[in-house]
Amino acid sequence: MTKTKRDSYHHGDLRSALISAAEEIIAAEGVEGFTLRKAARKAGVSPGAPTHHFGSMAGLLTQVARRSYEALGKQLAGAAEGLEGNAALRALTAVYVRFARDYTGRFRLMGRTDLIELEDDDLRAAVYRAMRPLAAAAAGTRGLGVPTPEFERLDPRLIAAIAPAHGLAHLATEGRLAATMRSGEVDAQAQDALVDEVLRALWP
Amino acid sequence: MTKTKRDSYHHGDLRSALISAAEEIIAAEGVEGFTLRKAARKAGVSPGAPTHHFGSMAGLLTQVARRSYEALGKQLAGAAEGLEGNAALRALTAVYVRFARDYTGRFRLMGRTDLIELEDDDLRAAVYRAMRPLAAAAAGTRGLGVPTPEFERLDPRLIAAIAPAHGLAHLATEGRLAATMRSGEVDAQAQDALVDEVLRALWP
DNA sequence: CTTTTGTCTAGACACTGTTTAGATTGCGTG
DNA sequence: CACGCAATCTAAACAGTGTCTAGACAAAAG
Structure with missing residues (x-):
């Protein structure tokens, strides 16, 4: 839905994009429906990317x-x-x-x-x-x-x-x-x- | 620890053995430390066995x-x-x-x-x-x-x-x-x- | 223009719960 | 007692997961 598009290699503001994605997932599917990879996909980014900004899930x-x-x-x-x-x-x-x-x-x-x-x-x-x-x-x-x-x-x-x-x-x-x-x-x-x-x- | 030994193919009382195993794991490592496979291992049984008795985790x-x-x-x-x-x-x-x-x-x-x-x-x-x-x-x-x-x-x-x-x-x-x-x-x-x-x- | 620094990807690893098909056993019935 | 059925469990696979290690890429700094 709110899939943040990517035109360049770098995202620009991935950190807050991931937070927003996480909030949307949690609102829609609950905590039990949340996965880190889902948030990464929603932000249009690879599974390993979030680690660089948050250390861990x-x-x-x-x-x-x-x-x-x-x-x-x-x-x-x-x-x-x-x-x-x-x-x-x-x-x-x-x-x-x-x-x-x-x-x-x-x-x-x-x-x-x-x-x-x-x-x-x-x-x-x-x-x-x-x-x-x-x-x-x-x-x-x-x-x-x-x-x-x-x-x-x-x-x-x-x-x-x-x-x-x-x-x-x-x-x-x-x-x-x-x-x-x-x-x-x-x-x-x-x-x-x-x-x-x-x-x-x-x-x- | 309380690893229930197996001498025969069938366990005998796997159902309650799994419940006990789960309780011990949860007591020792919390809910977040529990996995179904751990419980199965503790009961000395294959990962798929619990499903037959409980349907799911x-x-x-x-x-x-x-x-x-x-x-x-x-x-x-x-x-x-x-x-x-x-x-x-x-x-x-x-x-x-x-x-x-x-x-x-x-x-x-x-x-x-x-x-x-x-x-x-x-x-x-x-x-x-x-x-x-x-x-x-x-x-x-x-x-x-x-x-x-x-x-x-x-x-x-x-x-x-x-x-x-x-x-x-x-x-x-x-x-x-x-x-x-x-x-x-x-x-x-x-x-x-x-x-x-x-x-x-x-x-x- | 070059170097450095920050971002991100690709791929792998060790797990997870669950499903499938098949092996093994105990038990009730003939 | 022997046989077949039903219950029980295994083995292997599947689609996921979070996280780690290299390396690719781009932007900012010198």
Whole structure:
């Protein structure tokens, strides 16, 4: 589809072309449908080419994961505006779950510790930045400082805010939140309603 | 190690030998270290043999996942005894997290929808049975019926009990619950303490 | 214009899961 | 007991995979 054409021996911007190709494959076929060679073919390049830019498949997927965390962070930041306390926590969690449902491929990749380089500094920073709105909400609600970037020694109350979101998101992607229609598709509205009920039980 | 010896052409009990082999590999090298051929070699059998018993790799791993859910269910059932209300929920969640930490390979497999056959009836039943203690605790706490076996149209209050456990477990396996020592190993005691704090914030 | 540096290809390697056809065995039945 | 059937397993191949090593090519630097 987005097969980047080649007129010259050199590609020009292969690095970002491969990232885009990977994102498209993951969006269309999921993480399990992704192969490095597919991405190379989509970019119109030989199987060995990606190695020069990313070192390994995990290197490429780490970039995709980083960008995905940035996207999630943006959505979270937007959702928290103008809200405070438990209302903010509910809104943030709802967005977290919607992200997992709407971008299941990306979300699954973010949890695949075998496919990405967790120790990558840029990735860690992106994860930290993405979680900031949740941290802020937890702090606003319960009097708690923003966590250190190392993401270690986290405050239990922040974890208490992240865990339900993470858990709900996983349940959603596994189709365990009811809301599956007869067509097999996910009934987004019904799912949102269910999530809202859960959230009102957790953060009244 | 546990290489099952062969004296005759037929194995005798290849089916369960393959399941055991798979469990050992997953325990030792994680899901990402598992290959079907490895399991076959460990059972002292040709690469094509497993297909006759399980149809595909997913068939074998589905059995491993089923047994893992049974193990988890046993631990949950044991943890709930003699406890009521939020104390039961806290104990159950703590066990859930400990299971994920102590049997990370198994736990990761349970979440890999691409490696197992989610629609398998035995698996679904095992999942349902494993979650019963959580459902009972949520019911005892908040006046809620035990969910239907189809695991659809779940009560939001039950989901509110499962989600934090699931989320905490994932965070634990990703090493995001502090509690990682300088050696790189997980400080189980510190992690348990942190989880306990989180749980007291969620279910006071 | 030449050299150096960064990109990319070609081909191979050691794997993977699965399929095919055939060899081997145990078991129920005559 | 002997026979044939059905179950079980093997051997070999197939189409893939990620990654490595040479070397080909092109653009930038001297």
